Amino acid sequence: MTDDADAPAGEWGARTRALHTGWTGDSATGARAPPIYQTTSYAFPDADTAADLYALDREGDVYTRISNPTTRVLEERLADLEAGVDAVATASGMAALDTATSLLARTGDNVVASADMYGGTSAYLAHMGSRRGVEVRTVDTTDYAAYEDAVDEDTAFVHVETVANPSLVTPDFGRIAEIAHDRAVPLVVDNTFATPALCNPIDHGADIVWNSTTKWIHGAGTTVGGVLVDGGTFPWDHPDADYPELSGENPAFGIDFSERFGERAFAQVARHRGVRTLGNPQSPFDAWQTLQGLSTLPIRMEKHCENARVVAEHLRDHPEVAWVTYPGFEDHPTHDAAAEYLDGFGGMVVFGLDEGFAAGKRVCEEVELVSFLANIGDARSLIIHPASTTHAQLSEAEQAAAGVSPDLLRLSVGIEDPGDIVADLDRAIAEATR
Secondary structure: OOOOOOOOOOOOOHHHHHHHOOOOOOOOOOOOOOOOOOOOEOOOOOHHHHHHHHOOOOOOOOEOOOOOHHHHHHHHHHHHHOOOOEEEEEOOHHHHHHHHHHHHOOOOOEEEEEOOOOHHHHHHHHHHHHHOOOEEEEEOOOOHHHHHHHOOOOEEEEEEEOOOOOOOOOOOHHHHHHHHHHOOOOEEEEOOOOHHHHOOHHHHOOOEEEEEOOOOOOOOOOOOOEEEEEOOOOOOOOOOOOOOOOOOOOOOOOOOHHHHHHHHHHHHHHHHHHHHHHOOEOOHHHHHHHHHHHOOHHHHHHHHHHHHHHHHHHHHOOOOEEEEEOOOOOOOOOHHHHHHHOOOOOOEEEEEEOOHHHHHHHHHHHOOOOEEOOOOOOOOOEEEOHHHOOOOOOOHHHHHHOOOOOOOEEEEOOOOOHHHHHHHHHHHHHHHHO
């Protein structure tokens, strides 16, 4: 993302686009900020227009479960920031993943996923996907030969995370995209940990990007949401691709979405066959709240990255800390990939204490400034012990495959004064290990 303050409209930098894309003001009232269109439905000017809207012969608002003017501002802004062509905002990040999976995968298909992933994603693919007859094939995140072996004619999509939760591993997107595309399979990327402020996976071969907007995009810990961004580059009508929802006569609408909507086909299917049917759109109020946070995302991410480095370097020298994982350290196993694909190393630090599992849990109980809760990406610093919480539903082997060791502590570094964060951690570690 460019930060060129002198760029003309259409080539604005990230900070400008985070504030202006999708809304230029209300010409009727002069209001500069986007309002909340708190309505369930929209009046039709005539019967023919109503018929065209329902037949998808024209675009417009019919019912807020499908689309809404406030939510559309958020969608347009995030699509622009993610270098996509269109987007659909959902009620949560998991709703975005469920929508994508429901549309791309059918009984008998498989999803090839990097082993380093959020516990909720792993549980969804393993337990909800399996109920639908979709197999999950997990592969070592950086074993590219394993991706080649796992992807076959029944693969619905390949899934990776920009910065894995919680191992902080960054894969080689370009390489994985080539492997997937050689088999006419899309690459789906969870960009939650990096956000569009640090990485645009679509620029590196991703076809679909999803985020939990609950995290850094919103940034205040008050609003749950998600988004699916369509990269607009995948050839859904490729002869080796098998996506009946997108190419050929759609089973519900009788139209060919790839033909009707072109590069925006996936986003339109996500809207009309996904959230319209599943009932999981982001509400106008939540979208409006998310827009407030999005307006400062690029600036906040700079401070998150700056503070995370300070905290990581401090913990690395702490006598009670056994190890620290931070993508900005040159000895991190995927530091080179992170340096190539990210515009900063993010706001996450992972570490473990010499005294292991019990001491890790105790640190979470002893922090005062840092909050012990199951979230990340807040402006406030947050900590959790994944092995006993977010990844507890996984077996020890599954935890290990996801990069979760028994002693691991996941720290989402906020934008407080870094000295205050460090002092609170020092005190909590001292209490946990005495």
